[in-house]
Amino acid sequence: MxxxxxxxxxxxxxxxxxxxxxxxxxxxxxxxxxxxxxxxxxxxxxxxxxxxxxxxxxxxxxxxxxxxxxxxxxxxxSEDVCRGRRTILEMLAATVELAEAPEILALLQEYEADESRFAAGERRTAPIHDDNPFYIRDYNQCINCWRCVQVCAEDAQYTFALSFDGRGFHTQIGTFMNKGMTDTTCVFCGQCVGVCPTGALKPKRQLLLEQGWDPDSIFEATRRKRKKT
Amino acid sequence: MTTEPIDLTLLEPVLQRYHGRRRDALLPLLHEAQAVYGWLPETVQEAVSKTLRVPLADIHGVIEFYTMFYNRPMARTVVRICEDVACQLAGCEAIHKAVSEKLGLQHGEMSEDGAIAYERVPCLGMCEHAPNALYGDKPAGDLTVTAVDDFLAGTYPEPAAKIYGEPKLKLFRVGQMDPLSLDDYLAHEGYVGLQNAMQHTPEEIIQWMDASNILGRGGAMFPVGNKWKFTRAAPGTPAQKHIIANCDESEPGTFKDRGLMEEDPFSLVEAMTLAAYVVGAENGWIFIRGEYPRSHKRLLNAVEKARAAGYLGKNILGRAGFHFDIEVRLGAGAYICGEETALFEAIEGKRGFPRIKPPFPTTHGLFHQPTAINNVETLVAALAVARIGWEAWAAYGTDDSKGTKWFCLSGHVNRPGLYELPFGVTVRELIEMGGGVKDGRAIQAVLVGGAAGRFLSPAELDYPLTYASSRNHAFPIGSGVVMVIDDQTDMRHTLYHLAHFFAHESCGKCFPCQIGTQRQMEILHHINHNGGPQPGDKERLLDVGFTMTETSLCGLGQTAAAAIVSAINLWPELVE
The missing domain is CATH 3.10.20.740 (Ubiquitin-like (UB roll))
Structure with a gap:
């Protein structure tokens, strides 16, 4: 053009x-x-x-x-632009866990957002999904950026394992009838984990290392013994 | 409810009909499948997925989005009782309590035998009949606690139309004809407007529309002449262009389009055909909210009869090459689908997430093809112009706001209803036409424009209802809502219910609305229920309101704080 x-x-x-x-x-x-x-x-x-x-x-x-x-x-x-940004950040901080989202934490600082301002409000919580050997899903940290859904669909992989549960504030990333990833069309390409901007999607190995596991124990716990024929 | 095995053979005849169709058939197929089983079991979803070749995860996402689709066992008969503003003003909590006790059910629960379920639902668009409800597909209005037994037996009578005003340029057939009869429609000047129009070129009709100054009556006020002109000019053949009637009327306090759809459904079919003639479009769509079963049935009947008589189909009114047909689509419980781009997504079989604009519908609408999407009243106003001529139309109203407007008068008035009146009537005059305030009480506030509108104080009631006045006095005409609130009402209660509505109906796409509607509701909840405002509440509400208004992706978020902020400006003590 x-x-x-x-x-x-x-x-x-x-x-x-x-x-x-x-x-x-x-x-x-x-x-x-x-x-x-x-x-x-x-x-x-x-x-x-x-x-x-x-x-x-x-x-x-x-x-x-x-x-x-x-x-x-x-x-x-401008003042109005920053007012909107600060308020979005304050509301977000009262909604999900941002401890493992360093870029968002930096924005909270930059815009002098008061993380406690909406603390009386409901947080969006979810059980941690630990249903496959490759990655865990902790939607307590999910900000609904849609990146995982997009890479799983037309933006990259055309696998269509992910969609949404609920609506509005209670929207969360979900699978068909809340099935574990091994019972979905997921091919474990890892692209969703790669684009997640928070700690919501994390390699299982990374999680276990953070928890103090040593690599051999992780290997034992997560790999199936190869069948010898 | 026992978990009986799901007999998929029952679904086979339905699936046969959908074989070879694509994703845009998803909502209709889910409706039909749910009619078979009462809900959408996993195996049924899998069969739907295979038939339409839609990913399972996407089907799950769609069912989760629309509140009237169930992926858990649900009763055949769902009792839906409104919990929104107009019904609150009419004391609907007493009805909720009586129904809940009588059935022994809380919101969302169904009886042990699986026969009946009870839900608290957002505005059912029958505010002139508040408090109101649906018993399955059967509407009920002006409910009282003593009527609850009849209502739950399914024997309570359906409400009759409450339609008033003069001159009725658009509603003149109401009460004069059988809304199910095409012959009756034809005997009452049916298809006169279209026949008049077809004596002229589409360009001439666009000039009539411009001269009539018909602005979008759904609330966005986009000139209909421009919309039709742009869609007509957009690249594409008539087979690639669409006319959509936005029948997803769901704004709390709004019930105007329902009045037309129930009492004179053929006129909407004719009006859409007029739009098709002007735009040069072959595809028509009626998208109607799931909570309007009576309108849905009557529109289906009208479309079928019009088609059978040759008023839809090929070579309409004998004009070679003028082809147009209409498909009626039913929503499933999502206010956001009244937003035009979310409505496209719903027809396309997706979650009703609004799209980024631009591009605009006139070039990139349904299926990303040129689309003229209009509100029901807008279409019928255009048809009235075609029938009586733009000069006759412009003789009513004011210079700036020509013709008539439908006003939805509700709340604490003696004669709530749908009023067709010339632009220029004042708020006070309208209330007086409605018999004044109930029990002779004083007015505390009037909500105009809709839940996304603004409150007027008692000092502002002499504002005329015109577009110029709306600009000068900073209130929206919106969808024509005029809801009267008497001096005995707790305004904090009203504000909470407005906020509750938007939190329930936010689609969850953009952050400011998804989280802001929730935070707004929470703050108003604790002000309302936990002993009044706390320090910082007002500032929080104003910051949330500002942020939603300025940064939300679509009109829902951009107006979700409008009425609440207007109340804070008028009566800061409510939140201080």
Whole structure:
């Protein structure tokens, strides 16, 4: 595409090819817009909304999915933009366990989010699913970024082992009738574990090492003896 | 309930009919399968998966999304009693208590013999009949505790229409004809509008629409002329374009489209055919919420009869090459599917997650093809213009807001109902037409525009209901909701129920709405139930409200705090 777009981001002019997102254009200027759900190799769905910026519209726009337009005047860190980001982070911190999500923890600090502000609210909890030798699923740490669902489906693997339980606040990643992974179409490719931004999906070996197991015991516990014929 | 083995042979005749169809047949097939078993057992889901070639996980996700699909054993008859704002104002908790005690069931439970189940449900769109309920497919209104026995026996009479106002440009057939009879429809100026329109080019009709200034009546106020123009201009053949009637009316306080669909369903079929003629589209879809069984039946009947008589199908009204047909789709309990892109997802057999816009439906709608999706009242307004001419239409209303509007008057008024009135009537005049406030009480507040609208104080009742007035006084016309709240009402209770609705209906896609609707509800819950507000509650509510409004992905989240924030602005002491 030859057509270009010229716009201003935080007062600085930039010209980009048509179709460029605000997130990418800002990055070219060295302006970092925070993201949580966004992953450069996956379909952007605009879920977490912490990348929301002011583009002079009726409401803010998610930078990861909004394309640059001629004459656009983007504010990436205005007071209102930061108010929204801080509130999303505060609400998220009161919803799920973020101890193993260092990037989100850094954002909480950067935006001076008060993690205790909504602490009286319900947390989204779930039992830990330890149903296969390869990885565990701890949805107490799941932020619903959809990355695992996407890599399992059209974004990569076309395996379709994952979908959702529930709706609204009570949405969680789920399998067909809550079956363990070995009873689903999962092929244990590991891509979901690779893209998980928190500790929700974790290699079982890593978990056991963290718990102080030594490699030999882990081998004993997780591998079946090869059948000799 | 014993866990009897599931006899899959019962499903075979259904599956036969769906063989070779694709994912977009998922919701209809799940409805049919559930009609066979009363719920959707695992083996049935597997059979559905094989037939439509949809992944099992996706079928699971869809069933989990829609509250009227069950992947656990469920009774044949589900008693659904509304728990939302208008019914709360009418004292619905007494009905809930009586039904719950009589059946010995809590919300979501079914009787031991598996015959009956009881649910508290969001707004059933029968606010003029509050408190209201569904006994299976049978609607019931103006329930009283003494009527609960009849209601649970299935012998309580169905509610009769409460439709008022003048001039009835869109509702003139109500009460004058049998809503099931095409002949009767034809005897009452049926298809006059379409025949008039077909004497003119689509471009001329778009000019009529522009001159009539018909804005989207679902609440988004998009000009119908532009929507049809853009869809007509979008690349694609008529076989690749769609007309959708958005019949997923679910905004608490809103019941206007139900009135039309129940009493004059043929006019919606004709109005959609008019839209098809103007846009150049061959595919029509009616997507109707699962909680409107009576509208669903009557629309199905209307579509079938229109098709049998040649009003749908090939070469309509003898015009060579004018082909158009309509498929009726039933939702399954998800307010979000009234959001146009979520509605597309639902027809396509997916969870009702709204899409990112742009691209817009006029170029990338259903199946990512050009789609004109309109509210029921919008379509019928366009048909009225085609029938009487835009000059006659524009003679009513104001310069800025031409013609008539349907208003849903509910709450503490003597004569709640659907009122068709010219734009320009004031809120106070409308309430007076409705017989004034019940028991002669004073007004504390009026909720206008819907649950996503705003509260007016008693000092604001002389605002005219027009688009200009709505801009000047910062209130939405929305879906035409005017809900009267008397001075005896605990506003905190009302705010909590509004918040509860949005938390229940958030789809869970974007973070601010998914979590924000929950936090908003929790704060209002403890203000309401645990001894009033605590320090910081007001700031928390305003931050959550601001964040949902500014950063949510779709209109649900963007308006989920609107009414609540408006109440905080008017009466800060409620949360301080």
């Amino acid at each position: 030859s057509e270009t777009i010229t716009l201003k981001i935080d007062g600085r002019e930039i010209t980009v090819p048509q179709g460029t997102t605000i997130l990418d254009a800002a990055a070219q200027l060295g302006i970092e817009i925070p993201v949580i759900c966004y992953h450069p190799h996956l379909t952007a769905n605009g879920l977490c909304r912490v990348c929301s910026v002011d583009v002079g519209w009726r409401v803010q726009a998610a930078a990861c999915v909004t394309q640059c337009a001629n004459g656009m005047n983007v504010e990436t860190h």
